[in-house]
Amino acid sequence: MFSYQLHHVDAGSIARRGTFHTPHGPVETPAFMPVGTQGTVKGLTRSLLRATGASMILANTYHLTLRPGEQIVSQLGGLHRFMGWDGPILTDSGGFQLYSLAECCRIREEGAAFQSHIDGRRFTLTPESSVQIQEALGSDVAMVLDHVIGLPNGRDQVADACARTIRWARRCQQAHQSPHQAQFAIVQGGLEPDLRVACAEQLVALDFPGYAVGGLSVGETPQEMQQVLEVVMPYLPADRPRYLMGVGRPQDLLEAILRGVDLFDCVLPTRNGRNAMAFTDSGPVRLRNRRYRDDPRPLDTKCPCPACEHSLGYLRHLFHAGEMLGPILLSAHNITYYQRLMTDARKAIAEDRYTEFCRDKLQGWAVKADMV
């Protein structure tokens, strides 16, 4: 039911072109998964989301178990039917939200005890319950529960969280039952090369159908993130998909693809879209800027998204008037931008010109200060 097919490795790098097969269809990789945290990619109807070119999307175990609860989702036919998305869905395990969102969170060996960030209700999440929740949700890919910590952090803390992540991965694997769901392991280990390698080796020995690199985008520099990828990738099996969690900016994606990553997710395109920032080949466009007030041009003449049917002046007006349509249109644009970037990256890999492609894109973006 699940397999990763490697089509080609770029001649000038280890960038990979592949297909990840799931029960809800194939995912052409490298791929970017839009984030549907609470069972909806914010602001996008199903048809608008489909039109962005997205194939696999992500939803969050932490959010959905708090509200509406996995039993409700299950009674309503599972996550695919609930959201109305018939393509592949990956669910995060909740590990990252325990770190970033939950209140009064206490991690013990058994699992995590925390309070809901919504209403303070007390919950526990264990490796086993995370597996059960994700099976009830019915996603195609479930992530193991990991122990995420921020960076920088002491080596002892990183080693402790890393060792716990490995023990929890084993427990998740034992608890896993559904044949319709693939379970991916998560490599932790902070910025410590030896811990990252040891973690990867031990998880690979457990033989998961896919591997993620986690615990990044939590305070480190882009260069530190790239170094971690360079350390870890050689230890991950070539016949399994590789997923860099929660990353990131367009340049982060291209740098990671260059280092062998296949899958990504990030809230950046939708979050920035809601805040009037559009991604383009020549850098970020901040739509609230006065310079656009009577600008009749579209954001991008080559973009097929519905935002690009309008003028910059109209888009600016929507944000200044506080109209919902502004966030809707820019979310659609930004996700479309990410999907087009992945399509172009896949083509560049297939044609053995990924490093040039990567360099050209980075140069275009560098015209303006930065992308975020």
Next chain:
Amino acid sequence: MFSYQLHHVDAGSIARRGTFHTPHGPVETPAFMPVGTQGTVKGLTRSLLRATGASMILANTYHLTLRPGEQIVSQLGGLHRFMGWDGPILTDSGGFQLYSLAECCRIREEGAAFQSHIDGRRFTLTPESSVQIQEALGSDVAMVLDHVIGLPNGRDQVADACARTIRWARRCQQAHQSPHQAQFAIVQGGLEPDLRVACAEQLVALDFPGYAVGGLSVGETPQEMQQVLEVVMPYLPADRPRYLMGVGRPQDLLEAILRGVDLFDCVLPTRNGRNAMAFTDSGPVRLRNRRYRDDPRPLDTKCPCPACEHSLGYLRHLFHAGEMLGPILLSAHNITYYQRLMTDARKAIAEDRYTEFCRDKLQGWAVKADMV
């Protein structure tokens, strides 16, 4: 360029089936115009709006002159291009917003002086400037500036505002220049039958291409509104469209069609949609209600809108989770509901069964307490 073609009058009432021709296409009447106050029907992309079945939409002179300003709209190609709507557009004159929204508004014979409800900036709006603004916007139909007052109100106040409305209509007609825009007059006169009749007669003598009934939905009962329509309609020419401004609930539309009205606009379907209320044939559905939490049924099995592709349980989740998609989907549903109601009303008139149609719909809605 503009003409109203009367196809048929219902055998059992004065309900009319017609076509109003405009430079941006025909409007089959009776018709409901969704409200795009600030140059966007809140929450709907162009394709989502088109899919509701809407043909003519409304935008507001008051809002657009305040932000972004009619010069910006004009520089960006006019209202049709600005909004990306190639169907007919009607602009309200600002008369109602002077009454409902503007701060420190002082009406004198020359015009109105007021402060913006957004930032307190001082503006004046005269019959002539309202005409000029609407010509700059480039709508298909412009409304004359009228003097709107609330109800109940003293006869002297009503008479004064009514007389001013007639004088202003004359000034608007004199200021009107664009051959691409039709100007509709507005009958005022509160609940005073003789004032309403006198106002209608004087405006009809000025020979406008269309007539509206204004100053309703401002505090009176539905019965009082219906009585005003019964008084006014016989005085309006049969070969011109008749527009009841700012009304209203589905039952108000059907009662007004029964009394000879052709055109409507109202924020109710979008405003209520944003507040989790859906219109259906068996009355209102309030999506926040706990009873829907695990309900797998759609709102309406016959409705083609994107909300009805989902379960009630999912729609409820979206509102409880504060997700934009809830307001988007219910706005689309409610406008689709209004458009389907108008389509069915047109068919019923053509088949001489409008009174039965009307009775059946009213009975269905009466199952629950009320529609708002």
